[in-house]
Amino acid sequence: MSTPLAIPSATVGTPDATVATRKVRSTESGRTQGRRSRRVWSVVAVLVAIAWVFPIYWMINSALLPLNKLQGTRPTFLPLGGTLANVREVLKDPTFWDATKISLVVVVIVLVAALIFAFLAALAVSRFRFRGRKSFILTILVVQMIPAEGLFISQYRMLDSWNLVNTAIGLSIVYTAAILPFTIWMLRGFVAGVPIELEEAAMVDGLSRTAAFFRITFPLLAPGLVAAGVYAFLQAWNEYTLALVVMTDPKQHTLPLWLQGLVQTNRATDWGVVMAGSALIAVPVIIFFLFVQNKMTSGLVAGAVKG
Incomplete structure (x- = not known):
């Protein structure tokens, strides 16, 4: 009685598995790059927002400082001890x-x-x-x-x-x-x-x-x-x-x-x-x-x- 020819399990579906693995890796890589890109653009957006808001903040901050602090050599970024004068x-x-x-x-x-x-x-x-x-x-x-x-x-x-x-x-x-x-x-x-x-x-x-x-x-x-x-x-x-x-x-x-x-x-x-x-x-x-x-x-x- 002849024994059926056995096919190694490692060779079954190998091309499909390889393609699937590549797709998964490509998808994960794309998601990772997408997250990094979003983080970079978020940081850029925050910096632009700070640059836009800072003149307004500096105007209000200066309005609450006395003249001697405004004319000082060191800038005062917080109006501690400020005045409404x-x-x-x-x-x-x-x-x-x-x-x-x-x-x-x-x-x-x-x-x-x-x-x-x-x-x-x-x-x-x-x-x-x-x-x-x-x-x-x-x-x-x-x-x-x-x-x-x-x-x-x-x-x-x-x-x-x-x-x-x-x-x-x-x-x-x-x-x-x-x-x-x-x-x-x-x-x-x-x-x-x-x-x-x-x-x-x-x-x-x-x-x-x-x-x-x-x-x-x-x-x-x-x-x-x-x-x-x-x-x-x-x-x-x-x-x-x-x-x-x-x-x-x-x-x-x-x-x-x-x-x-x-x-x-x-x-x-x-x-x-x-x-x-x-x-x-x-x-x-x-x-x-x-x-x-x-x-x-x-x-x-x-x-x-x-x-």
Whole structure:
């Protein structure tokens, strides 16, 4: 009786086992490299975040230190034994409150005017076809490429002829003109991203064109209006160069101009007061931005890709 030929067990399935082993090793190696890559990018992100936050921290830290520590040879990284005297000095300054009132008036005017005009213009170029539409859109793009400094002389002469130099209304006009091109382009993307068929369907159900727009389309444009409003607010609140040209009267200074006036040229500057003023100006903006940053970010991205 013949005995069946025995096949060595080591040779059974050897090619498949080898391939499987290589795949497992390759997968584990890829996962290891992926984890290392994520760790490296996480460290880079943390360093970038620290570099971004440090100037803000240094401003607040300096605002809480007395002048002798600020002028010392060794930097003080922690405001141990700090004081609020610098903050109280700013709050007691009547010119600070005058500048705050002017800045608030300018911001409110710019915010309302920019949103109204930009929204109507974006609605026109997105919903209607009229002669000169493409030229208008091209003009918006070209205006954004013009350096702001190149318009200072003409803007000043225009406001001077209207007797609007050193007035909140005059400064609001030039701010609105500077902000409008970008806000129009941003809102155009939002309006174009809302299908007009939604309004038509509402009109079929019995709504008028105006009612269909305000009930159906307008709520969908709220994120875009929020993003445009935040942009207009930040630009009008922090702008310096245009205000320097238009508001030549010290009694009509906005907050950035008031802050620049704290830096003395003929005597030593009290940097503690300067930093306290900077913190009082910047902290409300930072808090406001933290509340709306999600809507602003989504609005900027959506407005850039829609339409």
